[in-house]
Amino acid sequence: MAANRQLKLGAFMRPVSIHTGAWRYPGARRDANFSLEALTEYIRKLEAAKFDAFFMADHLAVLNMPIEALRRSHTVTSFEPFTLLSALAMVTSHIGLVATASTTFEQPFNLARRFASLDHISSGRAGWNIVTTSNPDAALNFGLDEHVSHADRYARAREFYDVVTGLWDSFADDAFIRDVESGIYFDPDRMRPLNHKGPHYSVRGPLHIARPVQGWPVIVQAGASEPGRQLAAETAEVVFVAPNTLDDGRRFYADVKGRLAALGRERDHLKILPGAFVVVGDTVEEARAIRARLDSLVHAESAIASLSIALGHDVSGYDPDGYLPDIPDTEHSKSSRERALAIAEREKLTIRQLAQRLGGYAGLAIVGSPQSIADDMQEWLETEGSDGFNLMFPYLPGGLDAFVGKVVPELQRRGIFRTEYEGTTLRENLGLPRPGNRFFPD
């Protein structure tokens, strides 16, 4: 661990926020799902604060939730990531642009091309958040009656990755000569078809686009399961998970980083950036009050209905302002019950508060003052809980403004976050090497 090790920071974005109550928060921008003006403002602020990347969350269907929750959710609709990030490339110059894209519902040839194009448009700032898409409703939008199984999705994902990265290597960097005198535009000996024939994909190539500026866009992965971890260790350069605690984070960090040597990869060439919901107040108490207010904007009745499902026990008959009684064990939904009970106990939440927490955002959260948040982040960094974070803001623009205005300067003062970008590409800023070309190693 180098002495001057610094945090890497991404912003994991939905236009209105990840939190389902965010759009009702005072001062929150409610129509950002289709406001390019709002998203331009946000990404410019993140770039001014020297964030590494703007991650665009995505899904491939209207989310499946009960109608009472659905009609209260701002997450139903938004821009498509490639079109949005290409537009945002034009109003920024350094921040990375990470698009979520599915290996289950896209064609590798089209996806490889689109990422290469985004990388050219942004002068080397593209990243690919590889997802296998677990939402069964998505399958119905793609002519499949049943969802592809978990194991099959991971086998496809690995082959898909091989095809896409192979297509990116279609041209040597020096293939384009453009010699007016001889009339030779490019050297066909510096172009290679892929000729891939595998169990799931058959793709001839070559891709009809010059190699991406970064060689390959940065590969990002979020899988936490065993096949997800192994795929990440084999392929990812940024891993984005959401452990519940620092201890969980350190175990995950040690596990995934520990797999790299056997794969011939350097430890620093994979960055672990847990997703974290970050709420800033001038004091810790104020931050907690902001979060409590935000959670209180989640619809209680549908949240309590969802909590009952999570617990495997109907709690709608209890006083919502009281605490949970002992919940009988059932084999059904064991992990979600334990998670809910742990949160309720740790934070002393009433039934309504617990339900609204789970219905808002219940993953890893860093809630506090600029000092305490910087302390927490520094501890994660220095104890190998992470290499940085992928941050989610509670509401926009206020939650983002508070972080970039108050926490970033504190991180910079401590020397654990950059004050200037190291380079112009996402790889350069993350400290990742440019991949060699498998066909043209020289």
Added chain:
Amino acid sequence: MAANRQLKLGAFMRPVSIHTGAWRYPGARRDANFSLEALTEYIRKLEAAKFDAFFMADHLAVLNMPIEALRRSHTVTSFEPFTLLSALAMVTSHIGLVATASTTFEQPFNLARRFASLDHISSGRAGWNIVTTSNPDAALNFGLDEHVSHADRYARAREFYDVVTGLWDSFADDAFIRDVESGIYFDPDRMRPLNHKGPHYSVRGPLHIARPVQGWPVIVQAGASEPGRQLAAETAEVVFVAPNTLDDGRRFYADVKGRLAALGRERDHLKILPGAFVVVGDTVEEARAIRARLDSLVHAESAIASLSIALGHDVSGYDPDGYLPDIPDTEHSKSSRERALAIAEREKLTIRQLAQRLGGYAGLAIVGSPQSIADDMQEWLETEGSDGFNLMFPYLPGGLDAFVGKVVPELQRRGIFRTEYEGTTLRENLGLPRPGNRFFPD
């Protein structure tokens, strides 16, 4: 025909030009395939000249041509249309953005979403140039050993169109309420799944994006065959073909416009904009000299080899600076032979010149002075040969500069081209109605 009928003008673009010799022309920009700066300059000039639309040509494979021609071609690689047009949306405010997209090698759900997103990003300037992709090399990039047949491609295209337009209608325009007090973000009664189950596609929906600003992006079609014409009459709002002569154009115009009434469509709601290669000189002679010079930059040997194939007769043994001898009839390649012979006779071209013409750009061309070009365009407009043109420039930026600097002012002086945009959306500028929503007709 209204008295003040005006031309509609699109620019049909490849970054370097359609003409294969263009990159060698003095002053031509050779690296525009991956220069966003160059494309930004071009589209801004087109917008300043009040062009209706910037059409991005596209294909889905490295083009299949003999290696000697291929390595001399600048058309091998370029940006992907959606990423490019989304970026260009940010540097323009009125010009339409038409993406070519295939109904054979895309998923309708993904494509519908991407077009809707481009339409939101551009505030209503998106258009879809529907192609069925006839390049057999493309199939090999998508896991298909054999290309889909012509008839099957058109049947799929029609169903694909039905699915995509149906998905665009997923939400009523007033679905998004965003009422902070009640906590209702949208009205699920104003959202409708498509539940499409057809012979080629099964797509549930709804699309998770608000209805496009234009209702639907403008539908563009290029098919000239019988199924292509019928698909155009049924679905297209802009038809983009390349007749060889004004007489051909008038026949096509009468045929396609004549199909509309039986389909319940108004004659003005489909615009016929032939593709035309336009070469401007200060005099007609200068324009012809520019074209001859441009053609002379096409590689003669590979062009003569291609000419031999077109003629069904090897002409490589003849003096290339002489005229074609009588070519014996063969049943093989009858239409391409007749076309080549007609061009050679009409323009008195030598074998080399004919070969280079066919290897450069051999379709409809308007070559002349600003006056003569305006005369030609006016004749097409006034005799119902077309409603305007989709122009291709011989080289860039010079060929574009000459057109917008010299011909556009002449068209405007004659009152047959706008001096200000009529509206802000592509539909408004083309004079096309906003389609009703099939699920929410009110």
